[in-house]
Amino acid sequence: MEMRRLLMPEIDEVIRQKDWKTLKGILVELESQDIAEMLEDIPYPEKVIIFRLLSKEQANETFSYMESDEQEEMLHHFSKNEIKDIINGMDPDDRNDLFDELPAGLVKKYLEFLTPDEREVAALLLNYPEHSAGHIMTTDFIELYEDITADEAINYIRKNAKESETIYISYVIGHHRELVGVVSLKDLILAKPEVIVKEIMDDNPIYVNTMDDQENVANLMKKYDFLAIPVVDSDGRLVGIVTFDDIMDIIEDENTEDFQKMAAMSPMEMPYFSLNTIKLAWNRFIWIFVLIVLESISGNIIQRYQDVLKVVVALAIFIPMITDTGGNAGTQSSTIVIRGLATGDIELKDIFRLILRELLIGILIASAIGIVAFVRAYLFHVGSLIALTVAIAILITIFVSNLTGAFLPFLFKSLKVDPAIAAGPFITTIVDITGLVIYFEVAKRLLHI
């Protein structure tokens, strides 16, 4: 159960009465994630007052769980010493998330607030490109030498537990800090105390490089069910780890990005309500604008066939049916391929196998819908010849759209463009053009115009 929901009415009452002493007692019982969520809805200056009621450890944790725009605003309300405490107390990876969102000037100022050690770590992470393993990793992990015993290792872990993000996996390094193995606390605990680490460690561990994309890191961790994965630099030296909790957030973010791209929007870095309205409107306008420009080709096509339309105005009735249905077929196949490429179910090498299959599926769907379209058009009392035109046009359109939808994401991927862009709105606009040409060409031939 989430405690906060149960307690919320009570907490609200306590805050209203400014009964900080009672509140302090309640806060101790809550999870940091819940306090962060609760603080979102509380105005200043109460927000800062309540935050100051937290113990140092709880304050650090709660701050880390807040959205970056909330963190930024909160820092403006803090004293210099409070800022120092908070940003020195943050885990390196969480701090890096915050720094990503802050203006450069502020980052520079805050870097000076850090102790020399923390500053060095912060600068290291900031230097790696966004979305790279080096940028999202933490430097707080346990490293061991291979020639100590399991018992010594456990004692070492005990002593360093506080400064490490996980104690369940330790990393074994050589004398040049190169990664030589990985050993889990489970293996250490199950081993005889006098066994040497070298003998129980996995000496061929899976790792990522600092410059690897976070999506690859996530895919590896998902595949191997890792609690954490080591990150090595270009010289093979162990510099950090990425833990599963960060990966869950990354998977969510990457999925959200794909959803946004597939709906013709640029990825938005923050939750909806944290975003500036003007920026949001601009992000959406620009894509609708691009698509309208692309779409004017459809207008040109209809204009070119205006003479056909003048003779048989009834043809206009079915323009939306042709374009929509083509768009729907293209959306289906492109989504399957885009999603398959993202999860790894479909790879570039599968292209021929997939196109072959989509050919078959296209024939099945197109024939069935062709019949439906004939019946539907006939019910409009436009005569069987126009109904036949619609049926044949929709049959060819679905077939072509389906293949276009299946093929474009592959093309984009092999051109190193994100395949997610080849989705819904984009496909719809493309297949409108082909659909209309098919429609009018079929009409011209069948109706002898």
Added chain:
Amino acid sequence: MEMRRLLMPEIDEVIRQKDWKTLKGILVELESQDIAEMLEDIPYPEKVIIFRLLSKEQANETFSYMESDEQEEMLHHFSKNEIKDIINGMDPDDRNDLFDELPAGLVKKYLEFLTPDEREVAALLLNYPEHSAGHIMTTDFIELYEDITADEAINYIRKNAKESETIYISYVIGHHRELVGVVSLKDLILAKPEVIVKEIMDDNPIYVNTMDDQENVANLMKKYDFLAIPVVDSDGRLVGIVTFDDIMDIIEDENTEDFQKMAAMSPMEMPYFSLNTIKLAWNRFIWIFVLIVLESISGNIIQRYQDVLKVVVALAIFIPMITDTGGNAGTQSSTIVIRGLATGDIELKDIFRLILRELLIGILIASAIGIVAFVRAYLFHVGSLIALTVAIAILITIFVSNLTGAFLPFLFKSLKVDPAIAAGPFITTIVDITGLVIYFEVAKRLLHI
């Protein structure tokens, strides 16, 4: 690095030469996930021969990592004793995944192959509805009593490590098997050996109920960064746990489902290439069919306004521009809301705040695109009056579509229908109808037809 990719040419060669002895030596060095992936591409009977080279533990693990259709096929090639070994050796949650995909008759047969203990567990999990916490949990976890010492707890964990899916979190139960606390191995190791578990455990743990939906389980684990979450039955008794690795798979599956629904497809339970072509075609046909029926309203509208079209055929040129642009605006806002509702960034209570904001964004985008549309239409040499008609119609259409897209997912959610259905193809079809009415009504008034 993924070892398999490096070794693959070598492995291929060894398999071609049927050099099973060398292969056995190579397999020992590989991760089970990689062996499962490799086996996918190997035909029968080699697949079974290679599988039999694996050690018992590796065989169990490898089998668990295979896709369920591969598992099913493999079982048909096994002897009765091999089947017994494999399905008794599987983790309860992995076995349940497999049973979900098998025909009822086969499940019944395999249940009889299980030892009485395993059979009881298997029947328990199978009884909970699919996608519920009870269905996806495992019963292999460590339970402790609260009155033992940290040292005793660690010794108990050591003894039971083999039969438990994680040893890093232990669950503390009372004498009626009710969940009373959670303690991590970290806390146990850092505590003094003689400290009582009760004193260091979290006595107010977050848990889920057996009937809770897996999406809620995933959201809680993501929020609290849990390695595992306890599952209790309706009497408050601890019956299982769900671990983070299963949650990562569930998050991926739930996202894939949303992508599919948003592209007007029913969720597909298996990877693309494991699915039957006819089933896949049917799944997609049925949605295109529903949308074509819905879409015929657009046709009716154009037919109703045929007299307007006869007078000014040029109006037909802009039909795709009106419908596409409306669809794009609706797709953007609906995707934002659908995704926000799925991740929790947007909640039902946010509806007024969101609609207000979308009103503003709608005005901004609509006005800007209205101007673009005027220029674009004017360049078609259709005269400024038609250009003005297009501009005004597109302005109103975007505004309306944007609000419709923002509102519908809320409506669906409050009606307990998955909001993901209110996406792309569905919105596009709906706003086509309103867009066309707006277009022709504006035309009638401005062009005095």
